Amino acid sequence: MSDSPSKTLFPAPGPQNVARLAKALERAEVIFVEKNLRFTKLRQQVFEEITLAHGSIGAYDILGRIADKGTRLAPISVYRALDALLEAGVIHRLESKNAFFACRRLHTDDFVKGRRPLFLSCEKCGAVAEVDSEGVFDIVARVASAVDFKPRVKFVEVTGTCPRCAEKEASSSAPADKPGAVTSKSKPNDH
Numbered sequence: 001m002s003d004s005p006s007k008t009l010f011p012a013p014g015p016q017n018v019a020r021l022a023k024a025l026e027r028a029e030v031i032f033v034e035k036n037l038r039f040t041k042l043r044q045q046v047f048e049e050i051t052l053a054h055g056s057i058g059a060y061d062i063l064g065r066i067a068d069k070g071t072r073l074a075p076i077s078v079y080r081a082l083d084a085l086l087e088a089g090v091i092h093r094l095e096s097k098n099a100f101f102a103c104r105r106l107h108t109d110d111f112v113k114g115r116r117p118l119f120l121s122c123e124k125c126g127a128v129a130e131v132d133s134e135g136v137f138d139i140v141a142r143v144a145s146a147v148d149f150k151p152r153v154k155f156v157e158v159t160g161t162c163p164r165c166a167e168k169e170a171s172s173s174a175p176a177d178k179p180g181a182v183t184s185k186s187k188p189n190d191h
């Protein structure tokens, strides 16, 4: 059986598709030009590493991967490139992990409309999906304005289990697999 539409929202584990990378680079370049920003070599390199990552990736991991390919960079350079990529909207930041992932809606019209996304972040495999849900923001705006609060919500982050991991869990429901015992406790530096 092929992947269900909900599953394809989440990237499959393993190295990401190179053809998809070319497409993403192309799209990012167009967006940079539209926004009058320069898609420099460094920004491209950083964007590439983020796009190739399965889940989200931290700044130091990006630095390490670029170093592995022969380019030594100062952390500040990577941070500046990340800022530019965030500003262009081609990547997003997961606040819970202080890590970055490529916008998965680059190829859709939704992106152009600038609608705010809901980030669904898998606690098991780290995959992140992006779904459209203006309704959530409408509710936040309504509840906040009822108490004269002006919210500035750009996205909402939800952690949980992605369809791939849920399926894996269901098929290997051996008693050894204690529910609640999350294997990948990847919360490096909680503030």
Ligand SMILES: [Zn+2]
Pocket (backbone or CB within 6 Å): 089, 092, 102, 103, 104, 105, 106, 117, 130
């Ligand atoms: Zn996005």
Ligand SMILES: [Zn+2]
Pocket (backbone or CB within 6 Å): 122, 123, 124, 125, 126, 127, 161, 162, 163, 164, 165, 166
């Ligand atoms: Zn998962």
